Amino acid sequence: MKNHVHDTPSPTHSDAEVTQLLRDAGQRVTKLRVAVYRTLLDAEQPLSHPEVQQRLESSIASPVDRVSLYRNLEWLVDIGLAHRITADDRVWRFSARRLEQSNQHPHFHCVSCGQVFCLPESPVSTPTLPKDYSVIEMELVVNGVCAHCGKNKTPD
Template sequence: MIKELENKLKQKDIRPTAMRLLVLEALTSQEAAISLSDLEKAFEKSDRVTLFRTLKTFQENGLVHSIDDGNGAPKYALCEEGCECNIERDLHVHFHCRVCSETFCLPKYKIPEINLPTNLKSEEANLVVKGVCGKCTG
């Protein structure tokens, strides 16, 4: 498992430090996106700044993407295999459960291309569907 995580980091040109491996392992084990606060709770003895920098490094290198689900703090989820975080190709819908507050990536549901006026250049887009997840309705 550690070798797989190291390889995943190396593929994205990220040096595999002990903390980065631990954070990647935590993200890999999550079904839902995770906030910095949630990650901090999982790593009680870790420095918040180190965790934040790790997430930012992952984001800058296309390993994770951030999600603004309207709760005031971004959440982070692993990018799907082959994702380049390209606004024209890789953007997908997210689902936020208003009961349990979990946010899920729905990579099979792509955000449709929006043709902006020529004087505008898009840099990011975010589509969050809010409702109740299957875990909370059942």
């Protein structure tokens, strides 16, 4: 699948801002943690592990160990500063938790280009669970074709 979002966006969050966000969350600050979290904060949509790695390597102009990167992405999810979603392509994508979004919001996955986008809040009811069950997280992914791919579709 083709990815039509090739450009690495200019950082909009400074290292100082990201460092403070991590400290406010009571976390130990490292150079890689700051770089990974800033990459997610600056992204316009959830990113896969390779997309995060590519953006990091182009911004810091040096290779990033993929295992260290994965551990840092998982760490951000574990402490609640990021969330991880999957679409029908079974690729995990990560995005920073936005203050304006609840922990659970829908996503759109374009089956043509593979991009995943956060969607605005919309009411989704929690299914009725058996007695003594509790919801920790609920994921809703809408699969379809994005506007970019829809415009570029050739007529049959």
